[in-house]
Amino acid sequence: MSVPTATSAPVRPATSPPASGAAVSLRGITRRFGHKWALRGIELDVALGDLVVIQGHNGGGKSTLLRVIATAVHPTAGTGHVFGLDLRRDAAAIRESAALLGSNNGLYEDLSARENLQFAARMLGVADARTAIAAALEHVGLTSESDERVRFYSSGMQRRLALARLMLREPRLLLLDEPFNALDADGAELVNALIASTRGRGGAVLIVLHDDARLTQRPTASYTMTQGRLT
Amino acid sequence: MSAMAAWSRVRAIAAKDLVAERRAKANVVAVTAFGALTLLVFGFAVGPDTATLRATAAGILWLAVLFSGVLVFHRSYQLELEGGALETLLLYPGERWEIFAGKLLANLCVILLVEVVVIPLSLVLYSVAVPDTWPALLSVVLFGTIGFVTLGTFYAAMASRSRSRDVLLPLLLFPMLVPVLLAASEGSAALLVGDPMGDAGTWLRLLVVFDVIFVLASLFVFEHIIEA
Numbered sequence: 356m357s358v359p360t361a362t363s364a365p366v367r368p369a370t371s372p373p374a375s376g377a378a379v380s381l382r383g384i385t386r387r388f389g390h391k392w393a394l395r396g397i398e399l400d401v402a403l404g405d406l407v408v409i410q411g412h413n414g415g416g417k418s419t420l421l422r423v424i425a426t427a428v429h430p431t432a433g434t435g436h437v438f439g440l441d442l443r444r445d446a447a448a449i450r451e452s453a454a455l456l457g458s459n460n461g462l463y464e465d466l467s468a469r470e471n472l473q474f475a476a477r478m479l480g481v482a483d484a485r486t487a488i489a490a491a492l493e494h495v496g497l498t499s500e501s502d503e504r505v506r507f508y509s510s511g512m513q514r515r516l517a518l519a520r521l522m523l524r525e526p527r528l529l530l531l532d533e534p535f536n537a538l539d540a541d542g543a544e545l546v547n548a549l550i551a552s553t554r555g556r557g558g559a560v561l562i563v564l565h566d567d568a569r570l571t572q573r574p575t576a577s578y579t580m581t582q583g584r585l586t
Numbered sequence: 587m588s589a590m591a592a593w594s595r596v597r598a599i600a601a602k603d604l605v606a607e608r609r610a611k612a613n614v615v616a617v618t619a620f621g622a623l624t625l626l627v628f629g630f631a632v633g634p635d636t637a638t639l640r641a642t643a644a645g646i647l648w649l650a651v652l653f654s655g656v657l658v659f660h661r662s663y664q665l666e667l668e669g670g671a672l673e674t675l676l677l678y679p680g681e682r683w684e685i686f687a688g689k690l691l692a693n694l695c696v697i698l699l700v701e702v703v704v705i706p707l708s709l710v711l712y713s714v715a716v717p718d719t720w721p722a723l724l725s726v727v728l729f730g731t732i733g734f735v736t737l738g739t740f741y742a743a744m745a746s747r748s749r750s751r752d753v754l755l756p757l758l759l760f761p762m763l764v765p766v767l768l769a770a771s772e773g774s775a776a777l778l779v780g781d782p783m784g785d786a787g788t789w790l791r792l793l794v795v796f797d798v799i800f801v802l803a804s805l806f807v808f809e810h811i812i813e814a
Contacts, residue, residue: 461671465605477597504609
């Protein structure tokens with residue numbers, strides 16, 4: 356499917372409060388790494404239920420933007436809110452409701468798939484961890500290989516396991532960085548199902564893609580990111 | 587409830603690190619062997635004189651633990667850097683100090699395991715008899731190790747994101763370790779060769795004070811270090 360033509364982000368004064376019901380609200384967000392500006396004055400609103408796609412060339416700042424929203428990286432300047440919570444002050448609270456699937460899978464290679472999920476479940480405080488882990492492994496098709504060390508997994512299996520980790524909870528904001536990487540057709544379906552279920556619960560999804568051909572849902576907004584600017 | 591959740595996350599991080607360390611058996615074995623080898627090499631450097639060996643035993647023991655520890659601290663964060671796990675770890679709910687506390691706990695277990703081998707070996711190699719005051723010696727070892735591991739875990743986090751982390755960690759850590767190393771080796775030496783002046787108690791109290799300061803300061807500052 357094709358993504359709608361890139362549209363400009365709505366611009367509001369930097370002092371304006373986050374919109375009511377907004378999942379993400381960024382005003383003038385910048386981020387610098389050394390002398391390089393990764394983000395330059397980002398203005399972005401994502402409403403509950405939205406699916407927002409960000410495309411652009413390598414090094415354009417797409418992943419940095421997701422990392423800022425996920426609170427993995429602090430902005431150099433500007434203000435940002437996720438569900439009305441301040442990106443800087445309320446980072447811990449934001450992490451309770453936002454989940455990021457980064458370009459790296461963030462797995463421990465010396466642990467088995469099950470142990471990786473057990474660790475994630477304990478960190479997330481999942482109530483019935485055993486059931487949730489079994490269901491997640493079943494869902495991504497890794498049950499029979501769940502006791503093997505991740506080191507011996509193919510890149511596609513590792514990506515599936517990273518998806519299973521996302522399924523241990525129900526985040527209200529899903530941030531996906533090239534989620535289809537290394538996945539086969541079945542794996543791509545898992546990503547699309549995850550996006551659909553998050554939106555179905557009233558959550559929002561922000562997704563960074565090079566190629567939107569495997570995205571089956573129509574985005575509510577689509578942007579292009581070039582040299583740290585969102586257009 | 588929040589304290590219980592925090593403690594659960596601390597234990598989860600420590601358990602995860604220990605399982606990974608157990609899987610990579612070569613690391614623990616290599617670190618312990620390195621500590622033993624350090625004792626041996628220093629022993630040759632000091633010479634065959636028994637009195638000199640005994641007098642230097644405590645200092646050399648702590649140096650062996652220190653050199654072995656640097657390898658353990660490196661490995662502790664290397665686990666997180668492989669496959670981008672550190673970012674995922676930082677994005678779990680909870681406070682940053684919980685990550686530090688979990689890593690501290692795991693590193694403490696590994697270093698104590700190394701000491702279980704290295705300390706008896708040092709007594710044999712340096713012809714030192716087990717003193718009557720061995721409980722006090724164990725206290726010095728324990729509190730010295732806590733201080734050492736706290737600083738090591740903290741500075742390894744600081745160095746972990748640098749490309750020159752292998753060199754940076756000893757450069758940052760060794761100067762900061764001087765008070766702990768001094769108190770631990772002096773306290774141990776006093777107990778191993780006899781303590782007529784009752785110095786060991788003073789060194790032990792000093793170690794406890796260092797530990798309290800270092801642990802609290804590290805827990806407080808870790809957030810700024812790991813997010814830098």
